[in-house]
Amino acid sequence: MDRPEKDRALGELAEFMERKLGDNLIALYEFGEGACVDWEGDGLKLLAVLKTLGARELRILAEDRRRWEKNGLPAPLMLTKETLLSSTDVFPMEFLEMKEANRFIFGQEDVLSGLEVPLLNLRLQLETQATGKLIHLRQSYIDAAGDKKRLARLIAVSIEPFTEVMRNALRLLGKSAPVDKEEIIGAFCAESGIDRVPFDQALEIRRGGKRINLDLDGLEELFSGYLEEIGKMAEKIDRNFSRA
Helix, strand or coil, X not given: CCHHHHHHHHHHHHHXXXXXXXXXXXXXXXXXXXXXXXXXXXXXXEEEEECXXXXXXXXXXXXXXXXXXXXXXXCCXXXXXXXXXXXXXXXXXXXXXXXXXXXXXXXXXXXXHHCCCCXXXXXXXXXXXXXXXXXXXXXXXXXXXXXXXXXHHHHHHHHHHHHHHHXXXXXXXXXXXXXXXXXXXXXXXXXXXXXXXXXXXXXXXXXXXXXXXXCHHHHHHHHHHHHHHHHHHHHHHHHCHHXX
């Protein structure tokens, strides 16, 4: 979906939510890389902040879900303002992404602009995410091995959470935390001394680039190198980055 199509679809969603939710809708955001970097790709993320949130509000959004899916929009992550403000210590990585990489689409208050996200618990979450995502990747490979499409999909969907780990490791080191994933990979790999090539190739697959057109053997070789460098990344975060 290109930017004009995305803006049109987002405008329709904002109009629908305003009409159905009224003053209960505080803000609607697009967040993540796609909100700040002009590129065509999947992974669109939306956040709706409401005053109150119950079954009624969920039913309202579900009424038109097929229309939003047809337009390429995911269902927004829906949070009350109270939950948003009280949960930053529990999910610092997620809320830092929302705060630092967002586009305000519609609403009566830009809640994210003044959001305070303490870094106290970021170290623990970072270590947990790095190890947990590595374990999940290994297990997922068992189902995808030998199937070109499934293996390519596994590589494509896994790169985003690993770049978020990299981004927050840079933050803990007091370094700049870029939004663009290529910049994140470059900065982290330069700091950690690990090979960036498998990560760049995984990102190219995620973005549907033409430069990466591998057969099954090529994908298996890529995955092997990718898994090895991710293992090094998790080890370095465990031993160094999380204690920086």
